[in-house]
Amino acid sequence: METKYASTAAVAVKARQEASTVFLAKVFNWMAAGLGLTGLIAWLTASSGLFQAIRPLFLPLVLIELGLVWYLSARIEKIKAATATGLFFLYAFLNGLTLSVIFLAYSGASIAGTFAITAAMFLSMSVYGLVTKRDLSGLGAFMFMGLIGLLLASIVNIFLASPALYWAISLIGVFVFVGLTAYDVQKIKELGEQGIMSQGGEAVQKGAVIGALALYLDFINLFLMLLRFFGGSRD
Template sequence: MQTQTNNTMTMARARQEASTVFLAKVFNWMAIGLAVTGVLAYFTAQTGLALTIAASPLFIVLILAELGMVFYLSARIEKIQSGTATALFIGYSVLNGLTLSTIFLAYTRASIGSTFLITAGMFGAMAVYGMVTKRDLSGMGSFMFMGLIGIILASVVNIFLQSSSLYWAISVIGVLVFVGLTAYDVQKIKTMGEQGIMEQGESAIQKGAIIGALALYLDFINLFLMLLRFFGGSRD
């Protein structure tokens, strides 16, 4: 009986250690993606290319390319090579850096920097919650995904309505949705580590880390953009 208990405890510790290693790999790739996006956005704005992007159809082309890459990577992650998945993630980070350079045209650099720090704090708090909570967040994840669909639909409608009230409602709900998705995604990634992805070979580990990093990257960027609506200081 004692031997069985010891074996169970040993297996539990091994799963926890594997999950920690996998989470670290995911967060490392997320950080790389954010660094690529942030540096490129800043220097694109500094060169004046951001104004060209914002004032031309290139902005829409970049947005469509980003959406295509996200859908392709999410749908084909099991079939593509790990190197291809990594290249697509970095490529997406580059394209997003180009599109996000346009925020420097609307907001001051100081307010962008302070909003980034606020985002990092909120994201970090929810990531820790997702890692340590014993509560199953899968139900909340489904609810937050429904909220995300609602935000997208409401945003499309507001393109035509131009309602300030709807704009702020979308912003508030958006913050709540991406805060919730952060905790849910971190817990899901932690579970992947506990369920043996670290035993499936380097290719599976890399692809799992990339798709996890993409989810957290999107949570962070979208939370940042929603908060920027509240804390961003206009350049006007």
């Protein structure tokens, strides 16, 4: 009897793990699609000269992006999956417009090199988030507080223009987004194990989109922080 129960439990665990794997694949696919769209739009905007036309709209675009992230995060349970997906790609598109500035400020080789470094670090922390037995909830809360601190310090440094504070923010930012990557991947893995794949297409799609948004933000911000260290000027 005990053997039967143990076998049943093992089957259930395996089923949860397989469902989690499928869900994670969906999340990473959407994240990759968002990153691809952002990169393409950024390159086209910079290479075509369109950035000069949208320069006066730079701040409004950034504010719209922040609004989209807030809306998606706060309303994901209320909106339809198709709407969530559309808003995610709209955000990726707008982010491509604003990030086109990096193609004007940094050389293509340094951007490609920094992207490779970011991808390696992101992959390493994703694997850690997947395989570790440690509960990363405490780390996630700590990193979120660090993120708030970074935002406040960045605002202060707009007025101080301190090079030392700039580099400190960049270094701390790398650690913050590395930690958030591991935390977010573990959280997405747990969501998959808790049965989201059995809740219907709408729930799966919305869960995958909001997970993709979290990982997309981790990757982009880690890339931008590392670009401050490894980016070479076009001049």
